[in-house]
Amino acid sequence: MMSLTRRFLPANSRKRSYAVLVLLIAYALLLVLPAFAQQDVGDTEYRPFPKIGSRNAAWIAAQLHLLFGSFILGVPMFAVVIEFVGMRTKDLRYDRMAQEFIKLCMAAFSTTALLGGVLVFVLMWCYPKVMNKMTGIFGPTMIFYVFLFFGETFTLYLYSYAWDKMQNRKGWHLFLGVLLNIFGTAIMFVSNSWLTYQTSPSGIDEETGNFIGTTWEAVNNFTWMPINIHRFIGNIAFGGSIVAAYAAFRFLVATSREDREHYDWMGYTGNFIALCGLIPLPFAGYWLGREIYQFNQTMGINMMGSLFSWLFIIQAVMIGVLFIGANYYLWSGMGRIEGAEKYARYRPYMAAIIAVCVAIWMTPRSLIATPQEVAAMGGRYHPLVGLFGLMTAKNTVVNLIILTTFLSFLFYRRLGKTPIVGWAKIGNIAIAIIFGFAVIAIVSIGVAGFRVVTDFRINTLTPIQVFIALFVMISVTIIDLIMYRRAMVSGTINWGKMTDRSQYVLILLAITFTSLMGLMGYARSGLRENWHIFGVMPDTSPDSFTPRLSDAVNIIAVIMVIFFALVGFIFWIGLLGEKKEGNRSTH
Amino acid sequence: MKRMPLFTKCLILFVLLWLFLKFVIGGIISVPLPSSLIAMYLWLIILAILVHVSVEDDRFREFLRPIKETLADESKKVRRTALFVLIPLVMLGFTFSKVSTRADPPAALRTAHPAPPADLTYRDKVIGTSQEVENPFRHLEKDDAEAFRVHVENGRRVYYQNCFFCHGDNLDGKGHFAHGFQPLPANFQDPGIIPNFQESFLFWRISKGGPELPPAATPWDSAMPVWENYLTEEEIWEVILFLSEYTGYRPRTSGEGAH
Known part of the structure; x- marks a missing residue:
């Protein structure tokens, strides 16, 4: 049809014929629509979504909205920081990169809002x-949400469009950026209150099951703040990884040296940001898990020992991929700096430590074994590696992976510099001692964790492990910063001199982050089992069952394909605009 | 002396690590590891080796060199032909081992622990929520040590009259009948059993046994009797005290912030 119209009709007539075709399709749709006409609402509890079912429709819409939302909330956080760095160092490259980040954010903003609308329509339909119940409890917060949304929209537009014009008023521009982040974070906090209320409702009359509390009680429910913190950090990591993947793609298709240099630097920055988010993320996740267990042990056991326990093995594999990938990228990056051989000799040991730790982390408690293998083990749990399935072992290795990744980064940032302070040797010995003692302490606490009372382990020992890891990172950073403050530059960074493999790793990291968010979203939501609001409002719809892990993975895979197709499309449109601007400037 | 190619070194490392998992950890140090776990570890080893060799271009080229030579070099024709025969044969053997009918039941994926319902019942009587129900004798540990000791002794009696046949006289899951069960009876000496659960969970598992586990916990196949049909509520709480006292593992609590 298209080739026919192209061959026989002039351009104007062709456009007209397309318009007529669109009108005909629209008319046909109008004729068909009455067949789907709905009855008056009445007491309707559920309406089935055609073909894919209500749960899947809501699932896809919610997860896509969340992925885009995470991106547009995460990016402005580090864009402001980068802009601030640019202002302080007077290095225009930072400013341009921050602006480029915000352009990506702008491109994704309307899609996020659109998907939010789709989600609301699907839920209402x-x-x-359920929506009636939720709006009854959270009505005031929804009005507040609208104001916040306007605030975020206007500040984002101002922040982005006024970027060039406000170059001389950087302070005010940064203020706009901070305001944008405040609005964005507040929006997330408000919407988090709705979904966390469904998991851990508060203000409930135990006799009747009715809500009798205040709006604040509903908002400030048991899992609200842990989710807020977890998502806040997660947004930074996710935003960084998507930006890094975008830069990797641009790096791979770049034709000029300048472009390769720029996108290599951008990819490095994106990965660094993702790492900054990734490192504290397990701590925040652990806190969230602990709070869920404390709210309800059924949920806790379902999460870690029953229905969703295998999901956490997949999670361990994926987080393992994230850490291995992030380290791989850092190690690859050492190739672009002269003098990298100095630290390259440590790399095999670091790779081995991370591999062993990931192996322990992903060892299931209950092993997949034949009856003969079970008999040979003397039970379902292996007497030695079965211990790796317990949280004390997993917490220990998580901390070790984090410290090893931190060490990779420390080596990376030292490359091409030689400290000139007289106490450099002592400083290095001090750093080595800090690392050594920290590893001994973390492992010892982990071993002790097998014998102590669980409450003591969860409330005391695990936080001590976390604080030790944080102490190492903070204290070593301080020593290193002072030691290298006026360091002699002994090697230059050759931006653009990176292997293509490292860029594919950046793309892999973004895909892994996305699938991880999908999987964990399924766990968080699925924990309610057959309740819309846990313990209060049962789910009596035909979808009231927990999907198998394989089904969930399929849905998440579909969501990921849609997400990356949309992201690719949005970035491509951005690229078109960029080309147009380029053409205009060359003319 | 000619240097050993990097690829060969990696291959030797891989084989050594496999032998280490199979025979050192799964033989000398401890009992055999399930093949699923060994496979998982081997994939990770391959990944770690690939990470190490591919970080730098030069090293990666060196690693790939024997592969490229085998595929393209005229002088490596014998090696190439041998591999082209061997690889399909290995794949054939592997496929045959996977699809051939066996008398043994296949490896099963099993959740570690079923989750209890929201309300805890004893013989259909609701005794409270799983989150809030506590062992009625636990407070005696502080308040009245003598009375506490009596309840622990009662628990010991209940255990040795009813549980030890399967769970063993040392509470390690190696009772007289244990070998006849699949899955094997729980080993209470394992640090992942008692400390990981609240006493209300243990009460639920003992009172409901295998037959009354929730559908979500399937396939559980536990042969444990429904002990609420044979033991009183007090006896179940007492046997939980005994399990804790004997093993030295203390059940977890619901935590400070529990609702």
Whole structure:
């Protein structure tokens, strides 16, 4: 049809014929629509979503909205920081990169809002009674949300469009950026209150099951703040990884040396940001898990020992991939700096430590074994590696992976510099001692964790392990910063001199982050089992069952394909705009 | 002396690590590891080796060199032909081992622990929520040590009259009948059993046994009797005290912030 119109009709007539075709399709749709006409709401509890079912429709819409939301909330956080660095160092490259980040954010902003609208429509259509209940409790917060949304929209537009014009008023521009982040974070906090209330409702009359509390009680429910913190950090990591993947793609298709240099630097920055988010993320996740267990042990056991326990093995594998990938990228990056051989000799040991730690982390408690293998083990749990399935072992290795990754970064940032302070040797010995003692302490606490009372381990020992890891990172950073403050530059960074493999790793990291968010979203939501609001409002719809892990993975895979297709499309459109601007400037 | 190619070194390392897992950890140090776990570890080893060799271009080229030579070099024709025969044969053997019918039941994926319902019941009587129910004798540990000791002794009696046949006289899951069960009876000496659960969970598992586990916990196949049909509520709480006292593992609590 298209080739026919192209061959026989002039351009104007062709456009007209397309318009007529669109009108005809629209008319046909109008004729068909009455067949789907709905009855008056009445007491309708559920309406089935055609073909894929209500749960899947809501799932896909919610997860896509969340992925885009995470990106547009995460990016402005580090864009402001980078802009601030640019202002302080007077290095225009930082400013340009921050602006480029915000351009990506702008491109994704309307899609996020659109998907939010789709989610609301799906929920109102498929789950009218649930929405009625939720709006009854959270009505005031929804009005507040609208104001916040306007605030975020206007500040984002101002922050982005006024970037060039406000070059001489950087302070005010940064203030706009901070305001944008405040609005964005507040929006996330408000919407988090709705979904966390469904998991851990508060202000409930135990006799009737009705909500009798205040709006604040509903908002400030048991899992609200842990989710807020977890998502806040997660947004930074996710935003950084998507930006890094974008830069990797641009690096791979770049034709000029300048472009390769720029996108190599951008990819490095994105990965660094993702790492900054990734390192504290397990701590925040652990806190969230602990709070869920404390709220309800059924949920806790379902999460870690029953229905969703295998999901956490997949999670361990994926986080393992994230850490291995992030380290791989850092190690690859050493190739672009002269003098990298100095630290390259440590790399095999670091790779081995991370591999052993990931192996322990992903060892299941209950092993997949034949009856003969079970008999040979003397039970379902292996007497030695079965211990790796317990949280004390997993917490220990997580801390070791984090410290090893930190060490990789420390080596990376030292490359091409020689300290000139007289106490450099002592400083290095001090750093080595700090690392050594920290590893001994973390491992010892981990071993002790097998024998102590669980409450003591969860509330005391694990936080001590976390504080030790944090102490190492903070104290070593301080020593290193002072030691290298006026360091002699002994080697230059050759931006653009990176292997293509390292760029594919950046793309892999973004894909892994996305799938991880999808999987964990399924766990968080699925923990409610057959409740819309846990213990208060049962789910009596035909979708009231927990999907198998394989089904969940399929849905998440579909979501990922849609997400990356949309992201690719949005970035491509951004690229078109960029080309147009380029053409205009060359003319 | 000619240097050993990097690829060969990596291959030797891989084989050594496999032998280490199979025979050192799974033989000398401890009992055999399930093949699923060995496979998982081997994949990770391959990944770690690939990470190490591919970080730098030169090293990666060196690693790939024997592979490229085998595929393209005229002088490596014998090696190439041998591999082209061997690889399909290995794959054939592997496929045959996977699809051939066996008398043994296949490896099963099993969740570690079923989750209890929201409300805890004893013979259909609701005794509270799983989150809040506590062992009624636990407070005696501080308040009245003598009375506490009596309840622990009662628990010991209940255990040796009813549980030890399967769970063993040392509470390690190696009772007289244990070998006849699949899955094997729980080993209470394992640090992942008692400390990981609240006493209300242990009460639920003992009172409901295998037959009354929730559908979500399937396939559980536990042969444990429904002990609420044979023991009183007090006896179940007492046997939990005994399990804790004997093993030295203390059940977890619901935590400070529990609702």
